Amino acid sequence: MTHPWFAGAERPRVLAHRGLVTADGARHGVVENSFAAVAAAHAAGADYVESDCHLTRDGVVVLFHDPDLARVTGDPRRVDEVTARDLEFIMAGRGGLITLEQALDSFPAVRFNLDVKAEGAAEKVGRIVAPHAHRVLVTSFSDDRRRAALAAAATTGDGIPPATSGGTTVVTRLLGAVSVRSGRLARRALAGVDALQVPERRGRLRIVTPRLIDYAHAAGVEVHVWTINDPGDMTRLVAMGVDGIVTDRADVALGVLR
Structure with missing residues (x-):
């Protein structure tokens, strides 16, 4: 059964990575994972927004990629060292802070792809997304963190669980199955996930190959590749058979x- 996160959206899927910062937005100070960036992705027609979840000192889940504020705002503190009010002030001239709850409430037509970055955020992410599970995919590099968020969503919600994409352990097992050309091991590695979200390569290792795509599709799992900004690469990967471009x-x- 196809999860509603996938149903009815155009393909190939375009996932707006941390929202959308246009050249004009950047000139006005807009940064990634801000309220303005999510709004710009929605306005551009993106069905999906990919974002990241961290937890502030006072326990608010915010959309923010890095563990600290340095790269995006110039502030050296960690996200978990500031309050949501502190971060709201810091982000005021950068497109505005957006919390996970605000994102889900303010953009009811957007489907969110959420990477749980902080271990302490997993349970809270699960609880927040539970009522919106039909339009949320939960992922993390840590499969334990991903499963913790899914478990919290299952405990809180009374409907379907969020969709999910495999983390590092899942990807590693799948690459092993691909290397020995075992569809059986590939299906076992992908059990319980709806999507595989990976870079095209990691250093010298090519991850996305026709065989990997075939094994994923045979297991009923979509393949989404990140982070692809060149139009030629987008069309090449889609021609290869990938289902989504981040x-x-x-x-x-x-x-x-x-």
């Missing part, structure tokens, strides 16, 4: 792929 340039991808 991109900083959702506006470009929508134009190229639709």
